[in-house]
Amino acid sequence: MKHLPKHIRPRWRYLAVAIEAAPDADIDRGGFQRALWYAAGNLLGDAGSADADLTVFGFEYADGVGEAIVRARREETDAARAAVACIDRVDDQPVGLVVRGVSGTVRACEESYLRGRSPNSTEDSVAFADDQRPAIRRDDVAEISLPEGFVAATELDFH
Structure with a gap:
């Protein structure tokens, strides 16, 4: 199967998300993805959620702090930020989330907003x-x- 031409391929943006919870909270990538889809579905509806196409692209969490990279379609970054802001629990554990920034590539997202910025x-x-x-x-x-x-x-x- 041939690849689509570059001008037809979907354009993505990557949101750097900081995660903070209680030190004994057990949060994993699957639970965070479910919470993201649930929040997007409730806020944006089925059609809006499908347009945003939110996917957890990268995830790290340990001892109450973590980071995630959320992929969204380029035109839907505002909707993606709003959906992330609606998440207050992951797997029935209260969490605090902050979108640190939005980038056009995963590498730029990690270098600019994530790696090494978690509090000690x-x-x-x-x-x-x-x-x-x-x-x-x-x-x-x-x-x-x-x-x-x-x-x-x-x-x-x-x-």
Whole structure:
């Protein structure tokens, strides 16, 4: 089968998406793809979702932070950004997503917006609620481990 001529091939844009969740959240590529399709379908409808053709092209996630590359058709980048903004849970785990930028190639997307830009996380012990508790610190925010789960706090909340 012959390839399509270059002027007929679909044109793609790549969205760099930062992912942040609780340190114990278990998020994988398949769950993120399902959440993306569900959000696009609800926001854009079936026809709009098909026009955007959103696909998770690259995905990395570990210890509460991650990155993804989402492929969308060139004319549908605004719709793709809106669909990503509608995602608040992946596999029933609350997440925060930020579109860091849009690029025309995967390589430019990785170099400009992704690689090495995730916050450094360190394990630490912090004073919180009148007790020393284990925490995972990222920049000026800490995810403090409590018996009920993790709670996020800033440096003003703990010593």
